Amino acid sequence: MNRILATALLAASLHGPALAAVGAPAPLPVPPPAPVTPEVRTLASGLRVAVVRDTRQPIVQIQLRLPAGTAAEPERHPGVATLTGQLVRMGTSSRSAEQYERELGRHGITLGVTVGRDAAIVAMGMERGALASGFELLADAVRNPVFAPEPFEVSRRVMAQQLGQQLQSPAVLADERAAEAFYSPHPYSRPALGSLDALLQMDPESVRGFHRERWRPDRALLAIAGDVTADEAFRLAEEWFGGWAGRASADRPAPAPAAPQVRVVDVPSAPYSEVRVGVVTPGRGDGRWPSWQLAHATLEGGGLPAGARASLTGHRDAGLLLLAAPARHDSVAAVAARLRAALAGLADPARSGPALAATRRRVAQALPLQLESMGSRLTQWMLDDLSGLGSDGPERLQRALLAADLAPLADALRRPAPVLVVAPAVRVRAALAALGPVEEQALQRTLTSAPADTLPAPDAEQVRLGREAIAAAVAAHGGERALRAVRTLVTEGEIELLAGGQPISGTFTAVRAFPDRFAYVTKLVGLEVRQVLVGDSAWTLTVGDTARLEAVSPEGVETLRTSLVSDPVSLLLAALAPEARPALRDRESMDGEPAVAVDFRSPRGPVRLMLDARTHRLLAADGVFRGERWLERRRFRQPVRQAGLLLPGLEERIAEGQVVSRIRLRRAATQVALDPGLFRRPRVIGGQLLDP
């Protein structure tokens, strides 16, 4: 090796003067990427099978692409695509998770599942001799997963922990929320891990439902590359996937992205800010995609402010060129402006010189290296196929890169790009206003957010009957004097979260100290979550393997205030208020018993109470009035008398017609002396709770 090096150096020194005399050497030719020319057949089930022969190594790579990316998730289950991808290998109808892993190991087979926005891809690698076993194991995971409760809980907990870690890193949080903000309302805006709320509302049946809907053969693509003949690969595909039946559900509507101008994700405890500036690009199949790749390479090659980075991701319908930089809180607006300027600078016609030509060559030359493994070539080919490109995608892309220019992007680059900032909103909102209208977003996501409609004005008779009905209900629940005497109310018991079947069980404690303090503590799947409201501020403490303390956003504070007065005592007292104007509009039945519906105005929006027409007992409380419909209901059942009050022994929370949670009351107490420490903000340092 040293001999070779010495010879090369000697040759260089001998030829140096001659080279200098003739000028710089001509650029080396750009090597083309290895072609991918698969043989493609379609099975009777609709599954397309593609085979690429490659005998460089005695190995085979199989990839199965399914229309099961995050963009295909049902609205109420964000995160279910990722969860499904994790769980397919964790138990099938004939193998436990351990047996499945053991079989993979025995044959030396690697298996990975990647869930992206457009698709889920299951990738398997094996030696040539393990091919038949590989097909059988792949088919078992894809076709026969059982989604048993135990692995479901394990996976869900892992995802919850990943979400927690995400919340603790402003940079990771900013990347995730930027994609959400900039793609919104397109389904690409859905977060890969979903949200803690959504995870807690899912159960194995949610995953089974998604698998049933989207892990189907008719829009799937099975690609095999490696040391295998096309005949053998097609035979094995037919053997293991020929009987796979069903059709994937239709895609959801995909409205075009329309990002807000400036969004702040409010993280009051963030030690520094993270700034993201982005441009939503056309999809990978668009003719301008190579120009966007050139724009990205130009930025990365010296076109960014110090400390900034750029990334480009492409999908079928759209892509995202994202510029990122950390910033001090007082420099956020300046950093965002510099990132915008870097983007706009790409549109400068002066860019089309030798430097841009060199960038073109650099990007084009890198392509063959990026596509040298079978796995990367198969993935590229599958993504090209998804974007409607032909099998000559890599060669065509390379030619397009060598001819690409930034001029076609000028209009898009000159428009002020949307900005997302992760920071304490109070520290940055005034400065950011100079960049455009500022929208603030809470750290914790909630599933419903649109404001409630107003109720139609009642007539005098409806109000008279409404007031009579409320007075009777107040009497039935202990009388006005008893209700007004309640200064503290502590309830505790069991809570079940449901979403279509399997409940997630835990415990809850609700402590109400009227008029403005509220603590709600749940213990579910190994996580204790304490939400505490004190006047105008609130925080959430999550205690699992580590502890995490987060300030609650203004929207979250409003939600907690609504929860503070959602108990029967508060609801009835609110209906008694003079400005409430309760109106009896309907007489109907609930569970076969006659009932009256009385709605009224509360400080937290319209509320409707369903009252038993005979006993005057409170049967249900409806909230979130939209489009002349009540979207949320608390159903009060099994009344019990505790602490001198009539309280529901069972409360069901129903959202858009579905029971989403049940709480069973075990104990209630009023007028108790509360531990002042309950409403004192705890200290968490390095994931450790210092004030339990």
Place this chain on the structure above:
Amino acid sequence: MRDPDLPALELLTRVLGATASAKLPSALVRDWNLALAVQSGLDVRREGSLFWTFIALRDGADTTTVERIVRETMAGVARDGVSAEALDAVRRPMLTSERFALQGVRARAQAITAAEVLLGDATLAGRRLEALERVTPADLQRVAQRVLGGAPHAVVLLDPAPVAGGMNR
């Protein structure tokens, strides 16, 4: 590194402690519940290599017992050998992984460079996988007897408790 038994020693390391289901983790974590994690590895050098096993003990675990189980497990491999199936269970994933890695130009260049610089023969890079394929259960047992029985060894205990002097042995 030039020792002809090196491929067998690499596979022996995997049999003993490269995965959670290997012999040492199975004994100490699963069967005896004395350890939280166990891992073995081989630090390959030109003049002499180091076979190591790292054990994270459970609180209160008796170190003498742990040492005894480690020795017995290793002695069991040296005495009884391993089945062809057990050997393949560690060899197949290793070969698959290496073959996939060697698709890349950079990985092939590194393998060739290492063979040339450390062994003086670039062509050995291409023969490594063949050598792993040729290892038999008998080879593994012989290497276990040679390395695990008589080779010099050391035990290091790191006690994180605030003991004066830090390491207590």
